[in-house]
Amino acid sequence: MGLLMELTHRCPLQCPYCSNPLEMDKPNIELSTAEWQDVLRQAAELGILQIHLSGGEPTARKDLEEIVKTAAEVGLYSNLITAGVLLTRERLQKLAENGLDHVQLSIQDADAENADRIAAYKGGLVKKREVGRWVKELGLPLTVNAPLHRQNIENLPKIIDLALELGAGRLEVAHIQYYAWALKNRAALMPTRAQFMKTVEIVEEARERLKGILVFDFVVPDYYAKYPKPCMGGWGSGIMNITPSGKVLPCHAAESLPGLEFDNVKTRRLADIWLNGPAFQKFRGTDWMKEPCRSCDRREVDFGGCRCQAFALTGDATNTDPACSLSSLHAEWVKVADIESAKPAPEFVYRRIGGDKPKRETAETDAG
Amino acid sequence: MAEMIPRTRTIVTGTTRPQMPRHIKMRHDAGRGRWIILAPERVYDPDDVAVAVLKLCDAKRTVDDIAATLSTEYQAPLDVVTADIISMLQDLADKGVVTAA
Numbered sequence: 001m002g003l004l005m006e007l008t009h010r011c012p013l014q015c016p017y018c019s020n021p022l023e024m025d026k027p028n029i030e031l032s033t034a035e036w037q038d039v040l041r042q043a044a045e046l047g048i049l050q051i052h053l054s055g056g057e058p059t060a061r062k063d064l065e066e067i068v069k070t071a072a073e074v075g076l077y078s079n080l081i082t083a084g085v086l087l088t089r090e091r092l093q094k095l096a097e098n099g100l101d102h103v104q105l106s107i108q109d110a111d112a113e114n115a116d117r118i119a120a121y122k123g124g125l126v127k128k129r130e131v132g133r134w135v136k137e138l139g140l141p142l143t144v145n146a147p148l149h150r151q152n153i154e155n156l157p158k159i160i161d162l163a164l165e166l167g168a169g170r171l172e173v174a175h176i177q178y179y180a181w182a183l184k185n186r187a188a189l190m191p192t193r194a195q196f197m198k199t200v201e202i203v204e205e206a207r208e209r210l211k212g213i214l215v216f217d218f219v220v221p222d223y224y225a226k227y228p229k230p231c232m233g234g235w236g237s238g239i240m241n242i243t244p245s246g247k248v249l250p251c252h253a254a255e256s257l258p259g260l261e262f263d264n265v266k267t268r269r270l271a272d273i274w275l276n277g278p279a280f281q282k283f284r285g286t287d288w289m290k291e292p293c294r295s296c297d298r299r300e301v302d303f304g305g306c307r308c309q310a311f312a313l314t315g316d317a318t319n320t321d322p323a324c325s326l327s328s329l330h331a332e333w334v335k336v337a338d339i340e341s342a343k344p345a346p347e348f349v350y351r352r353i354g355g356d357k358p359k360r361e362t363a364e365t366d367a368g
Numbered sequence: 369m370a371e372m373i374p375r376t377r378t379i380v381t382g383t384t385r386p387q388m389p390r391h392i393k394m395r396h397d398a399g400r401g402r403w404i405i406l407a408p409e410r411v412y413d414p415d416d417v418a419v420a421v422l423k424l425c426d427a428k429r430t431v432d433d434i435a436a437t438l439s440t441e442y443q444a445p446l447d448v449v450t451a452d453i454i455s456m457l458q459d460l461a462d463k464g465v466v467t468a469a
Contacts, residue, residue, distance in 0.1 A: 047399045049411055077393065077406040101391055102408040141391045141408050141464075164375075169464045170408060212377030212462045217409075 001048045004241040004252065007036070007064070011057040013083050014120040015108065016348040017147055017182035017189055020056065021255055024353070025244040033063040035265065037070040039242060042270040044074035048240075054081040056244070065094050072099025079104060081145070084131035085124055092131070096138045103135045104143040105166075109151075110158035118151060120350050132166035143170040148199060149189035150345060156199055160206050164214060171214055173203055175221035179253045179308060181351045187340040188348050195341075196224045222323035223337035227298065228305025229323070235283035235303060240274060248273045250280050253308040257317050283307050283317070290318050292326045378461040378468045380431060380454050385469040387427035392465050394422055407465055418460075421453055427469035431457065 009024035031039070043051065051071055058064055059082055071078040079102045080095065092103075105128060109115035112125040135142045144163040148156065156173065163171040175196070176182050176189050191199075200218075207216045222228055232239045232251045241249040246265045254260060260282060263273040274280060282288065286299050293304040304310070305321025313322045313333060320326060322333040380386065388394060393406040394414070403419045405412035414422065420441075424434045435450040442449070460466040 047397075049397075049404065049406060050409070052409075075395075079409060101393075101406075104409070139390065141389070143408055167375075212379075213375050215462075215464055 001046070002050045002052060002239050003039075003043050003048045004052045004054055004239065005036070005039070005058075006054050006056065006241065006243050006252070007058045007061045007067070008244050009056040010060040011055055011083065011351075012060075012085055012121055013057070013108075013124070014350040014352050015118060015147070015181075016185040016350055017149065017176045018351040019177070019180055019182070019252055020351065021180055021253070022184070024056075029245040030061075031242075031244065031246045031265070033066055035246065036063075036067050039265050039270065040067070040070045040076060041074055042265075044076055046271045046274060048076065050077040050079060052079045052081055057083055057086060059084075059086045059091070065091070065098050068095050068100050069098040072101075077101050082106070082131075083119070083124070084128045085121065087131050087134070089134045092134050092140075093138055096140055100140065102141050102143065104145050104172075105132055105135070105168075106145045106147070107159060107162065108147070110155045110162045111152075114152060114155075118348075129166065132168070136167040141170075142166060142168045143172060144168040145172040145174060147174050147176055148191075149176045150191040150195065150341060151189065153191050153195050153199060156202050157206075160202075160210075160214070164210070169215060170217065172217040172219065173199065174217070174219040175199070177219070177221070178223070179256070179312075181349070183312065184349050186336075187343065188345045190223070190337050190341040191221070192341040193224055193338065196221060221337075222305075222309075222321075223334060225323060226325050227323075228302050228309075228321040230302040231306035231308075231321075234300075235307060236274075236280040237284065240270075248277065248279075250283070251306075251308065253306075254279065256308050257311050288318055290320075293320050296326065378466075380458045380461055380466075380468070382430065382432040382435075382450065382454070384431050384457070385427055385429065386425040386431065386434075386457055386461075386466045387469045388422065388425055388465065389467050394419075405465060407463075410463075412465065417452075418456060421456065422466075425457075425466060 008030055009020055010027060068078055078100050080100055081104045084105050107128060108118040115125040116122055144166060146159045178186050182189060203216055203218050236250050241252045247262045248265060249262060260279045262279050263277045289304055293299050305323050307317045310319045310321045311317035314329060322329040324330060394403060397404045403414055405414055420438060421434060431453055435446060435453050439446040439449040457466055
């Protein structure tokens with residue numbers, strides 16, 4: 001079982017495909033150090049094995065070292081999901097000493113100028129190269145995460161080379177999933193079907209060529225897939241997500257579903273929320289399903305896909321995810337990808353309050 | 369820019385001395401009553417044979433040493449045990465779970 005801990009929604013980057021909700025938690029309602037440490041102790045008792053320290057940018061929290069230390073003390077395997085740009089070598093060394101197990105570093109593109117444009121952050125790639133080097137020097141394992149979309153997709157071979165150069169053991173080639181900010185920017189991000197197919201080919205070739213050197217995780221855009229993804233491996237079956245303010249969600253986008261009540265770690269024990277919380281009960285298992293899911297052979301393979309996408313596109317969260325070819329809306333939905341990807345890309349709506357144009361300041365405001 | 373360190377695939381043979389790198393953690397999970405392997409963004413669920421092999425992967429023993437030990441312990445033909453272990457460790461090496469000392 002895994003726990004995604006969104007320590008903060010603060011982030012110096014403004015990537016237009018961010019998975020954070022459009023309404024972000026403000027710093028003054030974030031959980032305290034002691035509250036996060038208590039979450040970790042409860043998580044270990046509950047049988048959670050791995051924690052993913054995420055955000056926003058988790059290194060924007062000054063107490064990250066203490067949180068990592070507690071995770072190691074209670075036997076949780078810790079994974080830092082970072083953009084890297086706020087890190088110093090000293091801090092990373094402290095994190096390693098405190099028991100951090102693994103670093104996942106995001107890369108916006110292998111082309112520095114384009115990477116900076118996508119993240120609306122100057123000098124990002126230069127800094128990331130430096131962070132990647134420190135990670136290896138400190139003996140930590142490194143995964144590079146590369147979100148892929150029409151504005152960097154042609155550079156995939158260079159992104160693979162960059163991951164190798166940084167000494168990564170894993171590379172996540174992750175086509176954008178269209179929720180939250182990414183849904184808002186879908187037309188600016190959606191690759192054509194031909195571009196997508198090309199990435200399948202490139203990854204297959206590289207996976208074979210780099211066997212035993214670089215492990216690939218490949219996430220497909222479900223607009224071009226035949227079956228939906230088993231979102232979160234099934235609702236309430238293996239993953240929990242805690243927001244900066246302490247709300248416990250079955251998936252990071254679950255707040256987009258109306259009528260769901262979310263418990264907070266401030267007022268209820270984690271085990272109780274997991275077992276009995278109404279949001280976790282709502283779509284757990286298969287009882288909530290309608291046709292065609294209910295009688296489908298794949299109902300326990302993909303669990304009808306993503307509830308949030310089903311709701312966003314059909315108005316009813318118990319419908320089949322339109323990503324499924326058995327959905328009556330599938331054909332129409334797939335057309336959207338073909339139409340949008342064929343047109344010139346519109347301007348990005350950047351991830352920040354108000355969106356549209358990138359704001360001018362960079363790290364200073366969020367470095368804390 | 370840092371000099372690029374050329375990396376090659378670990379090919380497991382009888383003389384390989386396998387080990388689990390520091391960031392790979394195999395432990396017995398009391399709550400679940402079984403062994404688990406924690407790895408970057410992965411949790412593996414090794415079977416009894418894999419656990420027996422991995423417990424002997426101490427960077428000192430060779431694959432041949434491990435095979436000899438387990439062939440005696442399980443009273444199984446050495447060549448079969450050796451081939452099984454090499455194939456299993458090769459798979460784990462390709463996943464980054466095992467390296468050669």
